[in-house]
Amino acid sequence: MPTKDVVEYQLTHVNLSADQRRRAVIAIASAAADADECARLLDMLGLRPEEAFPVVPAPRG
Numbered sequence: 266m267p268t269k270d271v272v273e274y275q276l277t278h279v280n281l282s283a284d285q286r287r288r289a290v291i292a293i294a295s296a297a298a299d300a301d302e303c304a305r306l307l308d309m310l311g312l313r314p315e316e317a318f319p320v321v322p323a324p325r326g
Contacts, residue, residue, distance in 0.1 A: 290317040
């Protein structure tokens with residue numbers, strides 16, 4: 266099990282791609298027991314629910 270220092274480093278110094286963040290949000294949401302637990306877990310990891318949805322460009326007019 267990683268030490269507290271390792272976890273803190275990873276949460277603050279490791280830059281995740283948008284796809285990695287999206288996958289993390291989806292994994293947490295699928296494993297959480299309810300919406301409150303999901304919200305708490307996402308908050309702990311510095312993630313937002315909106316990150317689960319990819320940004321899709323508007324159609325050209």
